[in-house]
Amino acid sequence: MFGNRVGFVKLKSEVKDRDGDSLAGICFLRGGSVAVLVILECAETGLEHCLQVQIDNVCTAQPRHMALPAGMLDGNGDFTGAMAREMEEETGIKCHAANLIDMTALAYGDKFEGMYPSVGACDEFIRLFLFRKVMPPGCRACSRENVPPK
Template sequence: MSDNNYTIDIAGASVPVTALQTNINVASVLEFKPFKDWASAISKETHSVEKEELEIRKVEIQNVDYFGPKVGFVKFKVDARLIENGKNVPGIVFMRGGSVAVLLILRSKDENKTITEHVVLTEQPRIPVPSLAFPEIPAGMLDGSGNFTGKASEEIKEETGIIIEDRDLIDMTELAYGNQYKGAYPSPGGSDEFMRLCLCIKDMNVNEVKQLEGKLSGLRDHGERIVVRLIKLNELWKIPDMKALSALSLYKALKEEGKV
């Protein structure tokens, strides 16, 4: 265990932060933006309640994965207890920060002027699932800049080869939640990850749409092997990707309210 004395301020209390492995650099974790954001948010949340309900006694860093010199993922445990009875609140956290995903709808007309809407999917190896060709909408981790649409257009270009301008993207999570939430949370019981779900509707020639099917893409030097797939919008609900299902739900609801 690390001998260094590190603390963070939570609601005016100095909470110790320790590492369970000697090779963990606690200082780098404290500077990891998702961790700093979490500490600030939990402090504000504790301050916001009328009656003090939760006591955070310590934070134990269990493991850290690095992307080169940068902190990538952090797993830690928070000793948090209800003041009224001393019972522990579940506090194991897998921290990875935010991500952005895009519902990219391609509209095309055939020779009969019939409009067809396709959604762009990517298939790539997802070891945790496990699957060598898991279907999902284009997505990627946020870089901390706060430029959600810029990151979204970058991911679309990398994963599908389609060039999208930032102004063509609509942040559906902003329309739905405003400043109340950072995005949609796929697993709040165990991870801090939030998803910004963006929408882009692009008109394309029917032949251009057909040429996308089966296209190989991705950054090979980043270990990516991506195949572009297309699915009709009205069949997207059949895809087992929570990003796609969440984006589809938001799109339909916002469309009904006339916001997109």
């Protein structure tokens, strides 16, 4: 539960298709999520960097696992607003929803609400965004340690 709202549901059911064959009946219900590919460009060198966050992850059994900034939708259907909040929370970067490029809409239009990464056992869909930003000279993205050797 998330406060008074249902967060996750795991269910087991016995389901048969039209031919009477059994289908996988264990489902994890969590609803929609958002994720963003963050590209930071160094103003000095023109090099581009993909920003990821480190998270502890029970499912992968890996501490400090690398991932794209991501989070769950809050139920109001505001994909870009939810992603802008997650960006600031996970990376410290403030971005306006208008600066996020909705890659899901570019790929599917209004036909699908998102991409389903694992429909065999989960109802989660992910709405993917792109955020690009040119970083000013002297920032960490432009530091010598991030420039590959020639």
